[in-house]
Each structure stands twice: as structure tokens, then as C-alpha cells.
Amino acid sequence: MNKRRLLLCTDMDRTVIPNGEQPEHKKARQRFYDFCSLPEVSLVYVTGRHQNLVEEAIKHYRLPMPDYTITDVGTKIYKVDGDEWSEIEEWARRISQDWNGVSHQEIEIILNGFSDLQIQEHEKQNVHKLSYYVSLDINHKSLLDQISKCLESRGMNASLVWSIDELENIGLLDILPRHATKLHAIKFLKKQLKYALHEVVFAGDSGNDLPVMGSDVAAVLVANASKDVQLEAKKRAIESGNEKKLYISTGKNSDRNGNYSSGVLEGIEYFMPSFQELFKRL
Ligand SMILES: [Mg+2]
Numbered sequence: 001m002n003k004r005r006l007l008l009c010t011d012m013d014r015t016v017i018p019n020g021e022q023p024e025h026k027k028a029r030q031r032f033y034d035f036c037s038l039p040e041v042s043l044v045y046v047t048g049r050h051q052n053l054v055e056e057a058i059k060h061y062r063l064p065m066p067d068y069t070i071t072d073v074g075t076k077i078y079k080v081d082g083d084e085w086s087e088i089e090e091w092a093r094r095i096s097q098d099w100n101g102v103s104h105q106e107i108e109i110i111l112n113g114f115s116d117l118q119i120q121e122h123e124k125q126n127v128h129k130l131s132y133y134v135s136l137d138i139n140h141k142s143l144l145d146q147i148s149k150c151l152e153s154r155g156m157n158a159s160l161v162w163s164i165d166e167l168e169n170i171g172l173l174d175i176l177p178r179h180a181t182k183l184h185a186i187k188f189l190k191k192q193l194k195y196a197l198h199e200v201v202f203a204g205d206s207g208n209d210l211p212v213m214g215s216d217v218a219a220v221l222v223a224n225a226s227k228d229v230q231l232e233a234k235k236r237a238i239e240s241g242n243e244k245k246l247y248i249s250t251g252k253n254s255d256r257n258g259n260y261s262s263g264v265l266e267g268i269e270y271f272m273p274s275f276q277e278l279f280k281r282l
Contacts, residue, residue: 159180
């Protein structure tokens with residue numbers, strides 16, 4: 001039996017996709033590609049994107065093919081085998097219980113009363129996910145608070161995930177079943193695939209990655225993450241007693257810059273010393 005193995009769960013945008021303002025190291029993506037091709041590594045993309053947009057990014061950015069993909073911010077999990085994607089139905093069944101039988105359409109009608117919410121494009125919605133744009137000019141904390149109370153009053157167990165699209169300068173709000181987070185989806189997959197906790201590493205860069213940053217899953221925050229996210233990730237890791245499970249890439253101890261996939265690899269090297277000799281060959 002192969003003793004050394006890794007379930008690498010990584011966010012896509014601005015984590016392995018270099019679509020932020022900071023520069024990508026010119027060798028970073030090829031090195032990441034080669035690393036993910038190792039037989040010891042199973043790759044899971046964990047993203048807000050839906051299936052088509054994941055496939056588009058893989059092609060466009062020449063990213064390695066994943067073994068599994070958690071899409072739509074944790075609401076869907078697929079097994080990926082070449083071009084074939086099969087949804088794991090058990091996951092959909094589990095998370096649907098959180099909404100107390102209230103449908104997507106009913107929630108949309110309920111939230112019509114909040115004039116600060118602007119519904120996102122049709123392809124960004126799914127059975128277990130409502131996504132909205134919110135202007136950055138308003139007090140989003142008080143808006144989220146009001147929405148939470150409104151959904152709770154209907155017996156719904158929902159989570160509200162707030163993040164910012166820095167390129168478009170707009171707030172993004174996802175309303176999901178409570179257990180449909182990146183963190184719960186990763187834990188579900190870990191259990192299904194029978195990985196031990198020390199064999200799992202997560203990498204991310206922004207708001208919807210924070211629940212994993214403050215958990216017992218080893219998590220890498222890439223160097224290009226904003227200062228706010230870095231501070232919040234540290235705070236959550238300390239508060240939950242998981243300080244040692246968070247690594248913020250710097251690029252300082254290597255000839256790479258710590259941004260995007262270079263930062264992901266730096267974090268894996270930190271958490272998985274048994275992979276060190278493999279890194280030398282990349
Ligand atoms: Mg991201």
C-alpha cells in the first residue's frame with residue numbers, strides 16, 4: 001500500500017488561476033501541473049464556479065484535470081473522469097434537508113423584498129444556491145443580518161457567504177444550505193474516499209475559503225490574498241485553536257513568489273514534509 005498520499009483540495013480563481021493583480025511566477029503553473037500528475041496526488045477543485053466554467057478555466061489556463069470537483073461554493077460534488085462528470089447524489093440529498101422544504105423559487109420570492117439584492121445570472125443559480133450582487137456602498141453586515149433573520153423565521157438553516165469581486169468591485173452574496181460550504185463538502189469527500197485528516201491540504205485566497213482556514217483541515221492561503229483576508233484567516237485559526245493548521249505563503253524561502261499555484265505548492269511543502277524529495281524533481 002502506498003503510504004504517502006495527498007488529497008489536494010484547491011480553490012480556482014486567484015488561487016491556481018492567476019487572474020488577480022499580482023504577477024504569477026513563470027514556472028509556477030507547469031510545476032503545479034507536474035505535481036498534480038504524481039500518482040500520490042488526488043486533485044479536487046473547490047470553487048464557486050459551475051461545471052461549464054470549471055471546464056472552460058481548465059482549458060483556457062491549461063490546468064491539470066481534477067479527480068473530483070466541488071462546484072457552486074460547495075453545493076455540488078462531481079467525480080471527474082476525463083470528460084465525464086458524475087454528480088454525487090448523496091451530497092445533494094444531505095444538504096437539501098437544511099432548507100426545511102423551502103424551494104429555490106420560494107426563497108427568491110421571499111428575498112424580492114430586499115431592494116439591495118440584485119440576482120446574478122441564471123447560470124450562477126442552482127437548486128441549492130441563490131447568488132446575488134450587492135453594491136459595496138451599503139452596510140452589508142446589517143443587510144446579511146436582516147436576511148438571516150428572515151430565513152430563520154421560516155425554519156430554514158441557511159448560510160450566507162459574503163465575498164468581494166475585486167476586479168468588478170462588487171459584493172457577492174451566496175445563500176446556501178448550512179452544510180453546503182466548501183468545508184463540509186471537503187470533509188464529506190475526505191470521508192467517502194477514506195483519507196485521514198493529515199492527508200488533506202486545502203488552498204484558497206478569499207472570503208468563501210475562510211471557513212476552511214479556521215478549521216482543523218491544513219489550509220494554505222496564497223501570498224496574493226488580500227491583507228484583510230490574511231488577518232481574518234489568522235483570527236479564525238487562532239480562535240478555533242487551529243493556528244498550526246494555517247500556512248500563509250510568502251515566496252520568501254524559495255525562488256518562487258508565493259502567488260497562486262506557487263503559493264499552493266509552498267504550503268504543501270510545509271504541511272507534507274514526506275513530499276519534499278518529490279518537489280526537488282519538479
Ligand atoms: Mg478564489
